[in-house]
Amino acid sequence: MPKKKVRKVYFGMEVQEAIVEYNSTTDHNLRNVIYRDRIHAAFDKLSENIINTFKFSYFDYSFTEVKQEVVAFLVMNIHKYDHTKGSKAFSYFSVVAKNYLILHNNNNYKKYKSHDPIDVLDSEKYINNVDKTEYYNDFINVLVEYFEDNIPLFFSRKKDIDVAYAIIELMKKRENIENFNKKALYILIREMTNVKTSQITKVVNVFKKCYTRIFNEYETNGILEKPSPFKFPTT
Numbered sequence: 259m260p261k262k263k264v265r266k267v268y269f270g271m272e273v274q275e276a277i278v279e280y281n282s283t284t285d286h287n288l289r290n291v292i293y294r295d296r297i298h299a300a301f302d303k304l305s306e307n308i309i310n311t312f313k314f315s316y317f318d319y320s321f322t323e324v325k326q327e328v329v330a331f332l333v334m335n336i337h338k339y340d341h342t343k344g345s346k347a348f349s350y351f352s353v354v355a356k357n358y359l360i361l362h363n364n365n366n367y368k369k370y371k372s373h374d375p376i377d378v379l380d381s382e383k384y385i386n387n388v389d390k391t392e393y394y395n396d397f398i399n400v401l402v403e404y405f406e407d408n409i410p411l412f413f414s415r416k417k418d419i420d421v422a423y424a425i426i427e428l429m430k431k432r433e434n435i436e437n438f439n440k441k442a443l444y445i446l447i448r449e450m451t452n453v454k455t456s457q458i459t460k461v462v463n464v465f466k467k468c469y470t471r472i473f474n475e476y477e478t479n480g481i482l483e484k485p486s487p488f489k490f491p492t493t
Contacts, residue, residue: 274347
């Protein structure tokens with residue numbers, strides 16, 4: 259009986275290891291070799307698959323040019339990948355590519371809308387080209403990671419820190435929580451931390467202060483930069 263042919267994974271652990279190696283050296287010649295021989299093909303195929311999957315329609319140039327643009331954006335952001343956080347390189351760069359395309363597809367749509375008569379535009383057609391639910395779910399994942407990494411910058415009191423981690427834990431498990439009623443969530447957090455509602459509200463308000471800034475950065479760049487140290491007042 260002939261052996262079943264094993265399909266080669268185009269973006270597996272060997273590519274992730276190459277990216278880690280690329281980021282760990284400052285030798286430009288070595289970086290060029292690593293990228294050319296071990297990373298480029300995976301970035302190229304990933305970009306092609308994302309474009310074909312989501313059917314982005316509003317680009318003024320050819321498929322090949324769009325793909326080259328996405329690959330270039332991945333290379334520009336390759337240094338932001340941190341394997342110590344536990345995320346797979348394939349998942350990370352898939353989100354980066356998809357968000358870049360969503361951002362530019364939406365911007366191009368706005369340009370079309372500003373130049374074409376309104377009655378010939380079907381806005382739902384543009385909106386439905388992109389799965390908004392998945393886009394915002396990606397953003398929430400980034401937001402959770404951002405808050406979790408920086409809670410000690412936002413809070414100094416142990417009670418505040420405990421509440422903050424409880425909120426993050428609920429955000430991580432949001433798909434398994436059936437009741438998103440605010441009162442019910444506050445009760446859950448109180449049970450997890452044994453604090454008063456006013457304490458929870460104070461922590462939530464701190465998160466709210468930076469939410470808009472984070473979302474705007476994500477919408478503008480398609481990716482969230484690692485934050486500079488800063489601290490919001492908790493009183």
